[in-house]
Amino acid sequence: MNWLSNFARPGLRGKKPDEARETPDNLWIKDPLSGDLVFRADLEAADWVTPSGFHMRIGPEPRFRQMFDEQAWQKIPLPKVATDPLKFKDDKKYVDRLKSARTKVGREDCMAAGYGRIGGAHAVVLVQDFDFMGGSLGMAAGEGFVTAAEAAVRRKAAMIMVTASGGARMQEGILSLMQMPRTTLAIQMLREAGLPYIVVLSDPTTGGVTASYAMLGDVHIAEPNALIGFAGPRVIEQTIRQKLPEGFQRSEYLLDKGMVDLVVDRRQLKATISTLLSVLMHKRYANMPTEGDETFELDSIAPSEAAPAKKKQSASKQPRAKAAE
Template structure:
């Protein structure tokens, strides 16, 4: 404490004390550079005025998707750190940090509720949990979601968001690609719809497996969708890739995506798709819009 602090009356000091201000009150839009107030962003379903769709977690995604309430399904348990993997820190430490950050056991959340009146099983991939990487827990969760849909005779909607396979689980992670394909086949045999909503980003082994096996593929505007990274592809083929390559709109143009849908329209579009695939009559009552 310096001599000036000793002479300053306590009341005056408190007037100029640094106040704790949340760091997330404002967000800078990566498209326009505009600063958006967090309350305005929430009211707009986390879409900036320039149309940038901000990444959202499972809780917010489910609230925006279901009509009202929903039931969360417990995830199956899997072995923890089976390979005892370590890079600059142990895999177990990385898992513990991700669980503390998100409050969840892994990158998948399964819930059952109604979308525009249609009872639906929904699987959401959480990118904030180690980049939504595909590991044993994620693979088991996908199978659990498929089994839940078959047991309850509901369609399955999956919101993908991943950076690829989880390298800390080695070949056990890669084995989840064919295993999730088995889940898709279970739905096909039961004649139940499987709809994929591709969100930013969906890459790597997820794109190479269940993300591209849907009966219908929707995508949010501007979502990055691909297998290898753009820089890797350019270095491999030694050519400059076209503008907008691997973005949702580019994939729509090339036929890999059926429709690019704004977040506010997703519940309505999903409801129409599911109602058509399930051969249900059109809704007669107005269904409430997703909560902000």
């Protein structure tokens, strides 16, 4: 026996590897604005707004939990579309990029839709996830938008669109650009049905998304300091060779110029939307024409609910993937 063992207390001996305590890598998150470390649980409780007021990018699930009453909603299934019809390849195949993005976020594309109540009013919320290829607009995203709009009309609900995108998806070429008029027709369908369409502009909202459904809402709400525009400020400066004003293309600048209606802190977003819906939906609820006195409850809508035959103008169709057996 080694003579040192006589002086070593059993409790001080090193733990075996399987007994070591594991600390999550993301327990603390750095505030991009102040540089301070923020406890993750505190950040989640504050809707991912740091103590300095910086609004961090969040995905669909946190948005749904924040917006819907009692954090209860029903997922609206979005259809699949043909994968890589152009067989696009740059330094990496498009199909490989899609696989990586789907593994990262756990969904087929950047759009996610849910149905529930906001302040008691029926609402369909569609959220764009920037973590999926920069929230770029492609066929799947366009199809998701049209599907959500059809669901809102079918359920006589308002539609809330939360944008976060770098623009059109380059890998889909003209098929991506076609989604701009398709989403515009879907918004017209909402207007013909007399349903509110509210847009929440988060950071960033740029490119073809800004040039289409992001700027066609009845009310435009922007989160603080969100970048909103078509081309980015750096591209504009290099093109016109002039220095842009301070805060150019940020929410507060656009509010001052009349491009958005409100700049609202994320923690006040649900209360703001609830107030808007209480006004915009009140007259409709009072005079709503019913079809056989049919009403919709949150737990009574089947995910496979088929849409009725379309009337008047509707968004054009595009190839969809065959349903899995």
